[in-house]
Amino acid sequence: MDNLSLQNSVLPLSLLAALLTGYLLYFRLMHRIKKDKPIRMVFLQKMEGIVLITAFPLLIFFLLGKGAKIPGLHFRFTSFELWWSMALSAALILLNYFATQKADNWKMYPQIRLNNWTPSLIVVNAFIWIIYLLAYELVFRSLLLFIFADWISLWPAIIVNVIVYALVHLPKGIKEAVGAIPFGIILCLLCWQSGSFLIAFFAHLALALSNDYFSVYHNPNQKF
Numbered sequence: 001m002d003n004l005s006l007q008n009s010v011l012p013l014s015l016l017a018a019l020l021t022g023y024l025l026y027f028r029l030m031h032r033i034k035k036d037k038p039i040r041m042v043f044l045q046k047m048e049g050i051v052l053i054t055a056f057p058l059l060i061f062f063l064l065g066k067g068a069k070i071p072g073l074h075f076r077f078t079s080f081e082l083w084w085s086m087a088l089s090a091a092l093i094l095l096n097y098f099a100t101q102k103a104d105n106w107k108m109y110p111q112i113r114l115n116n117w118t119p120s121l122i123v124v125n126a127f128i129w130i131i132y133l134l135a136y137e138l139v140f141r142s143l144l145l146f147i148f149a150d151w152i153s154l155w156p157a158i159i160v161n162v163i164v165y166a167l168v169h170l171p172k173g174i175k176e177a178v179g180a181i182p183f184g185i186i187l188c189l190l191c192w193q194s195g196s197f198l199i200a201f202f203a204h205l206a207l208a209l210s211n212d213y214f215s216v217y218h219n220p221n222q223k224f
Helices: 006-032 038-064 079-099 119-152 153-167 175-196 198-218
Strands: none
Touching: 006 119, 006 153, 006 198, 038 119, 079 175, 079 198, 119 153, 119 175, 119 198, 153 175, 175 198
16 A cells, blocks of 8 residues: 555656646647648657657656656567567557558558658658657656656556547547557566566557558558
8 A cells, every 4th residue: 555655646647647648738739730741740640649658758758757767668679579670569469450441541651641752751651760760769768667667566557557548549430449459468468577668669669650551551542
């Protein structure tokens, strides 16, 4: 019961409030993406997302964390992380090959709305996703997961994590919000087992990039 005291609740609840505040501001700004200068606008949106998603939670952590190290943050890539990252990424890439054949998917992805995808555009798109998802997973599967698990234990922390994860996908439709639930549970369990957010980052990156590039491949109006 000591962990559930008011004093111990300050950091996790403040962190959650900071994350939700950042996301509300982020989605308020998303309407600024226009079809005229698509690369610049998508890049700007992702940079805003990095700042708003990461800055508020990190500020709260450094103010209230009493000098503690960021939990779930290490770059020692163990065999457990390697194999699970490869297996999960392979499964997601295969799934996306079929999922991206539907015209509904082409209405949303890729976010960069250009018909001719050159090698340089492929690289730029990958770079944007890499830096965005590093910040994204640092907050979700590092700060939020580990700090809440320390406060209320693992499974309640996963429930909180997945609820928030599903909510932030709602603007993309109920289908993505529902799909985020099992995906979020798997990522939380693997990251907790490994002690790092790296599996979530690599799996999420494989999901995002394969979704973009298979969408271009299958869309008759786009090409490489």
